Amino acid sequence: MYKIKFIAQKELWHILRDPRSLIIAILMPIVMTLLYGYAINLDIKNIKLAVIDFDKTSASSNLMGRFYNSGYFSEVTDPVSINDPEMILKKGQANAVLIIRQGLGEAIQKLKSMRNLASVSIDNYELGLIVDGSDANMAAAAGSYSSIIISQVIKDNLPLGFEFPGIRISRQVLYNPDLKSSHFFVPGLIAIILMMISALLTSVTIAREKESGTMEQLLTTPITPRQIIIGKTLPYVGLAILDGFLVLGFGGFYFGVPFIGSTLLLFVFGVIYVIAALAIGIFISTIVKTQQLAMMGAMMVTVLPSVMLSGFIFEIKNMPLVLQIITHIVPARYFLLIVRGIMLKGSGIELLWVEAAFLIALAIVLLSVATKLFKLRVS
Amino acid sequence: MPDAVTIEKLTKKFGDFTAVDQISLTVGEGEVFGFLGANGAGKTTAIRMLCGLLLPTSGNGTVGGFDIYRDNENIKKSIGYMSQKFSLYGDLTAYENLWFYGSVYQLKKKVLKDRIDELSEELGLHEFLNRLAGNLPLGWRQRLALATSVLHRPKILFLDEPTGGVDPVFRRRFWGMLYDLADKGTTLFVTTHYMDEAEYCHRISIMHHGRIIELGNPSDLIQKYQQPNLEELFVQLISKKSEESADV
Amino acid sequence: MNLVQISNLDKSYGQLKAVSNFTLSADQGELLAVAGPDGAGKTTIFRTVCGLLEYDNGTINLAGFDIDKDFDKIKPLLGYMPQNFSLYPDLSVEENLYFYAGLFGMKKNEYQQKRERLYQFSGLGLFAKRRAGKLSGGMKQKLALSCNLIHDPKILILDEPTTGVDPVSRRQLWDILKTLKQDGSTIIVSTPYMDEVALADRAIFVHNGKKLIEGKPNELLSHFNSAIYKIKAVPSSGIMDQLNQIEGITSRRFGSSIHLYTRPQQNMEVYYNRLSQLGISAESISPIKPELEDLFIQLMEQSDA
Numbered sequence: 001m002y003k004i005k006f007i008a009q010k011e012l013w014h015i016l017r018d019p020r021s022l023i024i025a026i027l028m029p030i031v032m033t034l035l036y037g038y039a040i041n042l043d044i045k046n047i048k049l050a051v052i053d054f055d056k057t058s059a060s061s062n063l064m065g066r067f068y069n070s071g072y073f074s075e076v077t078d079p080v081s082i083n084d085p086e087m088i089l090k091k092g093q094a095n096a097v098l099i100i101r102q103g104l105g106e107a108i109q110k111l112k113s114m115r116n117l118a119s120v121s122i123d124n125y126e127l128g129l130i131v132d133g134s135d136a137n138m139a140a141a142a143g144s145y146s147s148i149i150i151s152q153v154i155k156d157n158l159p160l161g162f163e164f165p166g167i168r169i170s171r172q173v174l175y176n177p178d179l180k181s182s183h184f185f186v187p188g189l190i191a192i193i194l195m196m197i198s199a200l201l202t203s204v205t206i207a208r209e210k211e212s213g214t215m216e217q218l219l220t221t222p223i224t225p226r227q228i229i230i231g232k233t234l235p236y237v238g239l240a241i242l243d244g245f246l247v248l249g250f251g252g253f254y255f256g257v258p259f260i261g262s263t264l265l266l267f268v269f270g271v272i273y274v275i276a277a278l279a280i281g282i283f284i285s286t287i288v289k290t291q292q293l294a295m296m297g298a299m300m301v302t303v304l305p306s307v308m309l310s311g312f313i314f315e316i317k318n319m320p321l322v323l324q325i326i327t328h329i330v331p332a333r334y335f336l337l338i339v340r341g342i343m344l345k346g347s348g349i350e351l352l353w354v355e356a357a358f359l360i361a362l363a364i365v366l367l368s369v370a371t372k373l374f375k376l377r378v379s
Numbered sequence: 380m381p382d383a384v385t386i387e388k389l390t391k392k393f394g395d396f397t398a399v400d401q402i403s404l405t406v407g408e409g410e411v412f413g414f415l416g417a418n419g420a421g422k423t424t425a426i427r428m429l430c431g432l433l434l435p436t437s438g439n440g441t442v443g444g445f446d447i448y449r450d451n452e453n454i455k456k457s458i459g460y461m462s463q464k465f466s467l468y469g470d471l472t473a474y475e476n477l478w479f480y481g482s483v484y485q486l487k488k489k490v491l492k493d494r495i496d497e498l499s500e501e502l503g504l505h506e507f508l509n510r511l512a513g514n515l516p517l518g519w520r521q522r523l524a525l526a527t528s529v530l531h532r533p534k535i536l537f538l539d540e541p542t543g544g545v546d547p548v549f550r551r552r553f554w555g556m557l558y559d560l561a562d563k564g565t566t567l568f569v570t571t572h573y574m575d576e577a578e579y580c581h582r583i584s585i586m587h588h589g590r591i592i593e594l595g596n597p598s599d600l601i602q603k604y605q606q607p608n609l610e611e612l613f614v615q616l617i618s619k620k621s622e623e624s625a626d627v
Numbered sequence: 628m629n630l631v632q633i634s635n636l637d638k639s640y641g642q643l644k645a646v647s648n649f650t651l652s653a654d655q656g657e658l659l660a661v662a663g664p665d666g667a668g669k670t671t672i673f674r675t676v677c678g679l680l681e682y683d684n685g686t687i688n689l690a691g692f693d694i695d696k697d698f699d700k701i702k703p704l705l706g707y708m709p710q711n712f713s714l715y716p717d718l719s720v721e722e723n724l725y726f727y728a729g730l731f732g733m734k735k736n737e738y739q740q741k742r743e744r745l746y747q748f749s750g751l752g753l754f755a756k757r758r759a760g761k762l763s764g765g766m767k768q769k770l771a772l773s774c775n776l777i778h779d780p781k782i783l784i785l786d787e788p789t790t791g792v793d794p795v796s797r798r799q800l801w802d803i804l805k806t807l808k809q810d811g812s813t814i815i816v817s818t819p820y821m822d823e824v825a826l827a828d829r830a831i832f833v834h835n836g837k838k839l840i841e842g843k844p845n846e847l848l849s850h851f852n853s854a855i856y857k858i859k860a861v862p863s864s865g866i867m868d869q870l871n872q873i874e875g876i877t878s879r880r881f882g883s884s885i886h887l888y889t890r891p892q893q894n895m896e897v898y899y900n901r902l903s904q905l906g907i908s909a910e911s912i913s914p915i916k917p918e919l920e921d922l923f924i925q926l927m928e929q930s931d932a
Contacts, residue, residue, distance in 0.1 A: 006729025010718070017717040213713040217774075220677045221730040222702035417793040419763030517665040544790040546664040546819050547920045548927045551879065558880055562864040572793050573820075575920075579881065598883065610794055610822070617795045 003223050007231025011205065015235055025201070025239055029193045029246045036185045037255050047142050049073040050094035052082045057105030066153055067098065072145045089132045096142045099128030111157045183258070186251035187339035188312035190244050191332040194270065195277045195306045197240040200298040202233050202281030207294035210285075225374045233278045240274050241267075260346035269338050269356065272363050276331040277302065279366035286373040306332035334359040381444065383408045383535050383566035384429060389438035391424050398424040400589035401438065406582075408534075411557070411567045413577040413597075416586030417617050422570045425586075426537055429568070430460055443534050456484075459533035461524050461541055469513025473504060473523050476512050477530060484531035491530070498526045502556060518549035525556065535566040542573060554579055574610035585613060587620045628655045630782055630813040631676070636685035638671055638836075645671045646836040649685070653815060653829075655781075658808045660827035660844075661817040664927060668836035669817045670710060673786050676815075677707040690781055703731060706780035710787045712767050716760025720751050720770055723759055724777060731778035738777070745773040748803055765796025772803065783807065785816040789823065801826060821920035832923065834930050844919060851922045854893060858885040858902075859911040866905055873901055886915075 015022055049067055053060050067073045073096075080088045085097040107125035129146055133139045209215040218228065251257040284297045307313060309323060310332035316324055327333045334355040341347035341355075349356065384406040391399040399421045406412045416422045427433040429442050431451040440447040443457040467476050474495065481491040499505045502522045507515055512523060521541060529536060538557075542550045554576060561567055569580065577583050577597060584594040593600060593616060597609055606612040631653040638646040646668045653659045661669050674680045676687055678698050687694040689701045714723045724745065728738040746752030749769040754762060759770055768788050775783065785804075789797045801823065804814055808828075816827070824830045825844045832839040832847075840850055860866065862880040870878040870885070876898065877888040889895065899909050 002732060003730060006726060009729075010715070010722075010726045013718055013722060014715070212716075213709055213711040214715060216674075216679060216709045217707070217713040218730070219679055220702065220705060220707040221727070222699065222732070223730055417763075417795055418765045418791075420793075540791065544665070544787060544819055546662075546923075546927075547821060548664060548924050551924065555880065558862075559864065572791065572797070574794055581883070596883075613794050614798055617793075621795075 003227050004231040004234070007223070007228060008234040011232050011235045014205070015239070025197060025243065026246070028196075029189070029243045030250055032189055032193065033186070033247055033250045033254070036189060037251075045072055046074045047072055047096055047138060047145070048076055048094040049142075050076040050080045050085075050088050050097045051100065052080075052085060052097060053100045054102045055100045055104040059105040059108045060100045063100065063104065063153060064098075066149050067146075070145065070149055072141070085128075085130050089130065095132050095135070095138055096146075097128075097130045098146070099130070101126065101128065108157050111154065112159060114159060183344055184340070185312070186247060186255070186257045187343055188310070188336055189251075190247050190270075190339055191273070191310060191312065191335045192303065192306045193243050193247055194240050194274055194335075195302045195332055196298075197243055198233075198236055198274045198277035199281035199284070199302040200295065201236050201239070202278050203284040203288070203294040203298045204291050205232055205236075206282065206285035207288055207291045211290050226371060229282055229371060229374060233282075237271070237274055237278070240277075241270060244270055257343070259343050261342035262346075262348070265349065266339065266342045269335065269342075269352075269359065272356075272359055273331055273335040276359065276363035276366050279363065279370040280331075282370040282374055283366065286370070305330045309333065310336045312336060328358075329362065331359060331362050334362070381408055382406065382441075383410070384412075384440075384442050384568065386425075386429070386440040387438055389425065389428060389440050390436045391421075391428060391433065392436045397589050399428070399435075402586070402589075402591045404584055404591065404594060406566060406568060408566055409561060409564050410582065411561050411580045412569065413580035413583035414568060414570045414586070415574075415577055415583055415613065416570075420586040421589040422586055423539060426539055426568070426570070429454075430458060430537055431455055456531075457534045459528035459531070459536040460539075461528040461536065462539035467512040467520060467524055467527065469511065471512060472509050473512055473515065474508040476523060477508075477527055480527040481530045486531060494530055494532075495526075498530065501559070502526055518545050518553075521545055521549070521553060522556075525553070529560065529565070533565065535568065536560065538567065538569045540570055540572065542571060542576065550576065574608065574613055577613075578609050583609075585616060587617055592616065592620060629653075630655050630657075630690050631815065632686075632688040633672070633676060634686045634688075636672065636675065636687065637683040638668075638675055638680065639683055644836055646675070646682075649833075649836065649838060651815075651831065651838075653782075653813050655813055656808055656811050657813055658804065658826075658828045659813075659815045660824040660830045661815065661833060662819070662821070662824050662830060662923060663817075663833035663839075667833045669833055670786055671836070672833070673707070673784050673815075673817065677705065677784060678702075703778060704781045706775035706778070706783045708771050708775050708783075708785045708788055710790070712771060714759045714767075714771055714774060717758060719756050719758055720762070721755045723770060723774055727774040728777050733778065741777055741779075745776060748806065749773050750799075763796075765792045765799070768792055768796070768800060769803075772800065776807070781812060783812050783814045785814065787817050787819065789818060789820060797823075821918065821923055824919050830919075832926055834927060839926050839930060847919065848917060848922060851917045851925060852891045853888050853917075853925065854891055854895075855915050855917050855921060856887040856889070856895060856912050857881070857915045858887060858907055860885055860907050866907075869905055873898065887912075888921075 051064050051067070053064070068075055076094045078093050080093055085099060088094050088097050103125055104127075127150065129143070131139045131142045209218065248259065252259060280302055281298060284301060285294055288294045288297055309316075309319075309327045309330045311327070312332070316327050316333070319327070337355045338352050338359070341352050382405045384404075386405075387403045388401045389399060389403070390397065390401050402425060414422055414426070424433065428435050428447060429440065431447060431454045435447065442454045445453040445457070447454065468479070471479065477495045477498070478491065481494065486494065499508060502525065504519070504522060504526060507519055507523070512520065515523065525541070542553055545553065550573065557567055557569075569576075571577060580597060582594070582596055583600070584591045586592070595603075601607075601609060601612055604612050604615065606615060629652055631651065633649060633651040636646055636649040637644075649668075649672060651659075651672075661672070663669050671680065675682045676689070676694070678694055678701070690704050692700045694701060715726070718726065721742070724742055725738065728741070733741070746755070749772070751766065751770060751773060754766065759767065762770060772785070772788065789800055792800065797820070804816065808814055816823075818824060827844060829842065830844050830847060831841045840847060861883070862885045867878060867880060867885070870876065870887070875889060875893065879886045879888070895912065902912070903909070
């Protein structure tokens, strides 16, 4: 214990002596929270929509109003060519073009005067929507928003008491009723930043001692590998947890992300997750010899999978099977579900035990492999 | 004989700290000059000013006839610099290192090829040309570093602890190579902690706390201070100076 | 009392045989110098002895403990100073010392006493708050040595502690080593300086991972099997070329004079004729005593030939 304290204290000196790294470690979570919060907002708003209106009836202007007042579409201020809708997209004047052919007024009239479903005439009226698909998310959103708006219009124009035939979806969103993406990314960020600080900094700090030759000196003194590992990683556990709280606080304060569940439970799982991350960091440092390689290795092995394969950005069930299998050894996958569960749903251990069991198992395996590989020899 | 290096009251201050304090000396063309001093006496700072890597705080100086304030570019063309810490690229082969440094001095392909051939013959580097510089034994690395620093045939060669940690056999051979260069008219400006090497020099200066405290021919100095050798002379002189400054 | 016993040590890196059949022993209070060219295997031997490298064959016994079985018992008795500066440059002199004291499980007041003693003989007290990275070369080495002395090791292994250190600091370091030796420490030190080898109780010359010779420094000189003469003459390259053409003589430039090496018991007079043709008179030739460096060079050249 006594010796671990010394190693931890020395490591703390290193951290405090290098103000640049320390500032990065503290600012990074804040900057990332802001970045994800503002720049990479997953809610798609302000789709620029140009309308080419050949119908020119009150029904068509009514429809345009519906689009622009929805909050998702914005008007195009530049004059656009009505003969070449594709050009509008090419020039980047709009993200989507709605073409209202002649006959919308009549079609609406027919709807209104409908007596029964059987009398609905089959000569369909078609609205044209051309979407710039180069931004796939935006395109998908434009499509789905439009169909919602149009079905709304149709429903409003049906005579009282009429319903669409077939199946209806009754949509009700729980836990994140505003569907705000900040509620999703804050838990994700906690997972990524904890991983990054713990794994990356640990592997770099061990590699630095190898690179400078101090490891050689250290290994001839009466300390065990376990003491070195625990002592060196303790300050980073502290730093990682501090960062975790920074993201939580910033997310709550700035983006109003709720925290429904137990802080203590989250803290306990946070520590388990950090141990798994540290183990990965130690594992990397046993393989590489330079700080540069350690940094690159840690980026590859920890940060990328935590972003890509944890379900943070991409849904796991939509991934190819191979990747889905790989996600099982990504600690962030389990931790993400745990954080979301605790923060947004207020779930307790009774609901999270599967993820928790996986995470604990992973941490134990990783840590024992890493300590075993961390040799008391220089090669 | 024109002077290869002249410096007059050259001074460099870093904040309150005077690293080099009004040093003056001249080195003749073709001379082997030993620039001695304790660790931290200011030798490296002085050499950096002469090589045009650092601007002096005050004083004057010329290297190869060029002013150290104004003719930076010309100085760099006429000097070579080799240091123990001078980094060869460890992940390039000896040949690639030579090729790279030759290209930096814009030597023509044909000329560069000939010079590499010639130098590897003289320095016995042939069998090492295709090995990675990082894997060469220390003594061979020093030779390679020497080769890269003289590829462009500099008139003046600055050597900053070129033989640190090198064993006696290599050191003697290395000095043989330096003599050959001097015989061809290259001026050598050398720092070293090996006092036997300093005895090989035509003239030496001894620096302490930024000042030159003694300057002259090694055997004359040994006689002047009645010491058995340069090592003893150096230790006596520096210890005496340190005691004096401690008294103040 | 025998404190270090290395027997028949073998160590290879793949194809390369770094150390072969190496044997070394050192008694308590003995100062042993290991000399050899770069790549001779000195660092490999030291690292192996300090438990940092696996070895292929042989036994290593320190202070009566086998290194494979009882390494934990050896560690508190051992101080090892690697070749490259291996302290933390961003920590101060005092913090470095404090850290190492902690690693050896020292109590606070014990450490403070020890620190004052180390400051006394190293002169580092004046720089206690300075960062290690900002020390001069000599001071760095003194700090590295001090960190290794904090726990009063019985065995001290130093890999080229004086490389890159100026003559004054070098002498101070050796003064420290002599004091330690008098206090009973066993010291094994490698060095490229032959004048340092001369200060040791015993010297071992290593080449290509093998022991060449071993003995007291002044006795080793009896292995030197040629004679050296000093000629007072300007060593121009012309003269050197002509001298080297004379059969049975090797000549070397030595500052402003020339050294001639001949076979042992060779009568120099047979060369007087040839030498006078080069303008070298008999009066300008005087025999000089060989030094360890001359022996070293001879051994290396014979072994390479």
